[in-house]
């Protein structure tokens with residue numbers, strides 16, 4: 001049996017555990033953001049323009065008191081001018097994790 005490096009085991013422990021806990025997946029959130037939010041919001045640094053009324057995700061993440069858990073709850077309720085996306089809790093958490101990463 002090959003010996004696994006401690007770093008690898010630590011990685012498995014971290015990601016394996018968070019998977020079990022249903023932790024948010026920012027990569028999934030990014031795919032959703034590009035698909036559902038980019039029409040209005042600037043969702044990533046490589047996006048040049050959005051709807052002028054919608055704050056860029058980097059600005060949302062940079063707000064004082066920003067909290068990803070609160071944001072996930074907010075996303076379960078459609079905001080003004082935003083169509084109801086009907087996200088599940090997990091999807092909302094993925095999106096919130098992605099937005100948090102845009103700070």
Ligand code: HEC
Pocket residue numbers: 032033036037038039040041051053054055060063071074075079080081082083085095
């Ligand atoms: C049809 C346009 C539109 C789409 C699509 C849209 N938004 Fe928005 N969003 C807005 C506008 C406009 C505002 C500002 C509303 C206001 O200030 O009342 C806003 C505000 C927000 C805010 C609150 C910002 C703050 O702190 O005040 C968040 C968070 C947000 N949007 C996330 C999202 C996410 C995530 C998606 C994709 C799932 C999305 N939006 C899709 C138009 C949109």
